[in-house]
Amino acid sequence: MDQSFRTISRSGDVSELYRLIQRDGNILRHFDEVEFIETPLHVAADAGCIGFAMEMMKLKPSFARKLNQQGLSPIHLALEKGHKEMVLRFLEIDKYLVRVRGKNGETPLHYICKVGNHAILLDRFLKACPDCIRDVTTENRSALHIATENNRLDVLQVLIRTLKKNNYYWEELNRMDEHGNTALHIAASNNQTQMLKLLLSCKADKHATNQSGLTALGVAEQHNNRESIRILGGCFIPGVSSIKSEWEKQVVKYVAKASSTIFNDLDNISSDDRNALLVFLGLLLTGTYQATLSPPGGVWQGDNTSSGKTSRTPGASLLDQSDFLLFYIPTYVVFMVTFFLILALLKPFPHGFKKTIQVLLAFFAICFDQSISFIAPTDFALKVMEVFTLLFFVLTLVMFFTDRVSKPSVAILGCWLTPSELFDFVKGIPRDVDTLFLRLAIDGCWLFLFVKDDFWEGTIIVIGYCSYSIMYDVSWEAPHVKLEVAHSLMALGCWFFLYLCRFCFKQCCQRCCT
Incomplete structure (x- = not known):
């Protein structure tokens, strides 16, 4: 020129x-x-x-x-010089300019992740072209790697928020660079505790190994980053951390293998086939639920009666015990299989939409289970169906470990089948005040162990559980409303107390590490 x-x-x-x-x-x-x-x-x-x-x-x-002789495009130069309006005008004309690769394969998005989200350009880039978050450098480093390497927590938060809306969320969150390092490895290497917590809360794979065969915890131990070791290990006692890590690794390994065997074909079907299957399974799920509400022969419409070995309560099935089980066991199996196939088919959908549908399905499953409980003609039939309820919950936990079910969905189902329900299977345990307090304390502790990572989300779930218990008790024990409400709030009290203990314990651990 x-x-x-x-x-x-x-x-x-x-x-x-x-x-x-x-x-x-x-x-x-x-x-x-x-x-x-x-x-x-x-x-x-x-x-x-x-x-x-x-x-x-x-x-x-x-x-x-x-690109000029330095490997930069015009939008790269405008970014380097801080000409925000120039950059935005470029995007108005061609939004795909955000994906232009310059020197070392870096895009304008990568540059923003390196220097920080000045002038809120990162949000504009991701809004204009969400898929630009998948671009990698010549070292196979994504925007997450670069943001973590440069300690840009604000950038990482925006990137993860965007990733959650896309079906490649888990793939990008655990992407490896040319050395096999994920963003979690980099955060552990640099002792970036806030980033570690953010990535772990988003279920980054802490069992992934780099080319040196090290997990994120191994990298932290190699650099003697004590705070990162504590966060990744989940405990400040090295022996316990290592046992826990190995146990989790084995569980994830076998669950992932089983999930791959069962659901691999579902993940590879086309969008049209997926939509058609969802419609079919939705109709099957609805039909199964309708069959539950209308059993053969109908339900008892009279008052409570008891004659010899036969007792009838309003709403109970008119079928005898064996016919009831022959009808409802296959019905429950069909509902269960259909339910989990729908959850598996939802995997590619945006994270927020998928999470909402899963919560709705969890409530739907609870209604299905409760309707069978109300219709069961005998106590034995009810106990048999409770075994299927337990199996249903265990399978939901398996789906959770394979990233196909959200934690709130499992927690909601768990509110209806917490470990305290095992009391109902044991004969001879009186249902007095002391036992009730123990059951509610167990419920509070169980919910805490499962949803402890997110305080507000867990609090909402526990409040919902307590509200249900209060309404249930008020409807059956109207003369003792005050006492029953106090009992129901035990779970909420346990939740807050245990979370306070957890907070104090973490503060003590941090002081010990420093």
């Missing part, structure tokens, strides 16, 4: 540009003939001349993707 053209580009004189074009109509052609060259658009982007740059973009759109 001759000096006069460079001066015109840097000053942003559009009139002079057209005078040059009038003299030579092919004046811009030779820029296209050179692979790496500084174009007038590069000069204008570097100088911040928006008007001239936009005019050049209309005349020669190809200049926007050309």
Whole structure:
């Protein structure tokens, strides 16, 4: 580029540009003939001349993707110089410019992840082109790797929030660079505790190993980062941390293997087939539930009766015990299989939408289970169906470990089948006040152990559980409302007490480590 053209580009004189074009109509052609060259658009982007740059973009759109001799495109230069408005105008004309790869394969998104989210450009990039988050450098490093490497917590939070809306969330969260390191490995290496907590709360795979055969915990131990070791190990006692880590690794390994065997074909079907299957399974689930509400022969409509070995309560099935089990066991199996197939088919959907549907399905499953409990004609039939309830919950836990069911969904189901329900299977245990307090304390502790990582989410679940218990007790024990409400709030009290103990314990551990 001759000096006069460079001066015109840097000053942003559009009139002079057209005078040059009038003299030579092919004046811009030779820029296209050179692979790496500084174009007038590069000069204008570097100088911040928006008007001239936009005019050049209309005349020669190809200049926007050309790299200069330093391996930078015009949008890279505008970013480096801090020309926010210039960058936004580039995106208005061509949103895919955010994916232009420069030196070392870095895109404009990678540059923002390196220097920080100044001027809120990161949000605009991700809104314009959400898939740009999947671009990697020549070292196979994603935006998550770069943000973690440069300790940009605010950037990492925005990236993860965007990833959760896409079906490649888990893939990108656990992407490995050329050395096999995930973002979690990098955070552990640099002792970035806040980033570690954020990545772990998003279920980053802490069992993934790099090319050296080290997990994130192994990397932290290699660098003697005591706080990272405590966070990744889940305990400040090294022996316990290592046992717990190995146990979790084995559980995840076998559950993942079983999940792959069962659901691999479902993950690979086309969108049209997936939608058709969801419609079919939805109809099957609805039909199964309707069959539950309308058993053969109907239900007892009279008052409580008892004659010999036969007793009838309003709403109980008229079928005898054996016929009831022959009808409802296959019905429960069909419902259970259909329920889990739907959960498996939901995996590619956006995270927030999928989580909402899973919670709704959890409540639907509870209604199905409760309806069978109300219809059961005998105590033995009820106990048999409770075994299937327990199996249903165990399978939901397995789905949770394979990242196909959200934690709130499992917690909601667990509110209806906590370990305290095992009291009902044991004969001879009186249902007095002391036993009730013990049951509710067990419920509170169990819920704490399962949803302890998210305080507000867990609190909402526990309050919902307590509200259900209060309504249930009020409907059956109206004369003793005050006492029953106090009993029901035991679970909430246990939740807050245990969370306070957990907070104090963590503070003590941090002080010991420092």
